[in-house]
Amino acid sequence: MIARRRKALQFVRRLPSGVHKKFERPLPRVRASDEICPPRMIHTVSLKLIEVSSNSPDTPTPQYAILSHRWNSRAGQEISYEEFLQSPRSRATKRKIGYQKILLGCKQARIDKLDYLWVDTCCIDQEDIGDVHQNIKSMFAYYQHSCVCYAYLADVDSDAELNDELTEYGTCHQPDTMIPKKVIDHEPPSLEFKHFKKSEWHRRGWTLQELLAPKEVFFFDQSWKYLGTRSVRAREIQSATGIPEDVIQGKTCIHDVNVKERMSWSTLRVTSKAPDQAYCLFGILGVTIEPDYSEDVKTAFNRLREAYIKQYPDKAIIEFGWHVYGGDIFSNLLKQISQRHVQGGPVKKVDLHELDANEWTE
Structure with a gap:
């Protein structure tokens, strides 16, 4: 019984098959403009900011992951451009919530065979108005041309979600069938995450384009446990946002709406x-x-x-x-x-x- 429950609680950690393979570019979900990639990104191995050369026929666009998240409400917890440039980085910087977010994002990108990650907090110089404005105007393209977007939901605890599901199931079943078979045998799609739908991520202005622009979105909870893809979670996303499922799944181009x-x-x-x-x-x-x-x-x-x-x-x-x-x-x-x-x-x-x-x- 204990072993079965552990298996159930660990199912959110499993990524879908094929995730660890080199990404292939599917058909664009929206009408693509000239390909634009961020001018600077984090190298996921060295954890250093890298300036990216301007695009040209002889310079292929590097493959990269991109992070979608809500900035932490506690002042000073996100890592700025200047802080990330520090070498060595201070203990105070490394203890910040934003730094841990970057580290775990880079770790996931390395697992997915991607050398670069873009994070708005440290890849944009917030003190440079010109840099801020240029990045804002190009941000949709950054997400559109990324290989994958990691949506980090800091207010979602998938373990608590699963425990709620098990408790609800257990009230109407015998103890020997306490763990539903769907939880044991299936990936995250088998559960409808109520906490996922209530996440503030669905209520932020900037996350609208971060949801719809990328080729693919992987959702992670506060502990970086995998919650499913945008397509897998399309029904919950539709319920939370009002966006039609066919748009969320990429079956309808957003510019045709x-x-x-x-x-x-x-x-x-x-x-x-x-x-x-x-x-x-x-x-x-x-x-x-x-x-x-x-x-x-x-x-x-x-x-x-x-x-x-x-x-x-x-x-x-x-x-x-x-x-x-x-x-x-x-x-x-x-x-x-x-x-x-x-x-x-x-x-x-x-x-x-x-x-x-x-x-x-x-």
């Missing part, structure tokens, strides 16, 4: 900086503007609106009608639609055409 629906995916999401509510939609909408963190969210959305109309004039008129509704319509829609959702509950799909005209203004 009506722009109103694409924008509605961000209504449950929050960002630390107000303008990021607009900037995190760059790749989702297929446009970019120059970031300006001195502007408010209304101004940011107005500029994003103008950029979209300029780049896709026919789509802007047919799909969204921005030329009719006015400049601040989307910021107001964000507020109104967000109020229609129950925190932690299923996402209620909202048709933007059904909103009352009185809801277009505060």
Whole structure:
């Protein structure tokens, strides 16, 4: 009995077959732009930052993994660009939560035969405005052209999740069948992780593109135990975010989805900086503007609106009608639609055409 339970508790540590093989590039999930890779990445063996040469016909794009995560809420726990450049790194740096996150991300990348890992905290010089802006405008492409994205969910404990499942199962079964056979014999897909669906990762603005842009996403819990792939967890992700399963699984290109629906995916999401509510939609909408963190969210959305109309004039008129509704319509829609959702509950799909005209203004 004990041995069976140990086997059950260890199933989340197993990666899917083929993960350790060299990655092959599948068909793109979105319409790819010119291939762009991050200008600097972590070498997963030496743990040093490496400057990547600009792309050219004679310089193949290096294969790399990329990390998706929420920044730790405790100030100073993430590793900055300057801290990561230190040699040797101080004990204080190595004790930080962010440093351990980087180490374990590099370890997973090495297992997956990848020499490079990109992590936003230390691969972007936050003190260099130009570096920040350039990386923000290119970030969707970074995720799109990565071999794999590791989504680290710091608020998910898969052992607690499994224990909850076993407890629930045990209340209606005899002791000799306490461990369900599905837990013993199957990979993570056999369980519907409730904690996974409630993770704050699904509520952050930037993780929208980090979910949809990569070729593949592997989810890990707070102890870096494997939770499954994006395709495996598509149903839970759909329940948590309202994004259709066929989009999550890559069967439908995100740029073939009506722009109103694409924008509605961000209504449950929050960002630390107000303008990021607009900037995190760059790749989702297929446009970019120059970031300006001195502007408010209304101004940011107005500029994003103008950029979209300029780049896709026919789509802007047919799909969204921005030329009719006015400049601040989307910021107001964000507020109104967000109020229609129950925190932690299923996402209620909202048709933007059904909103009352009185809801277009505060």
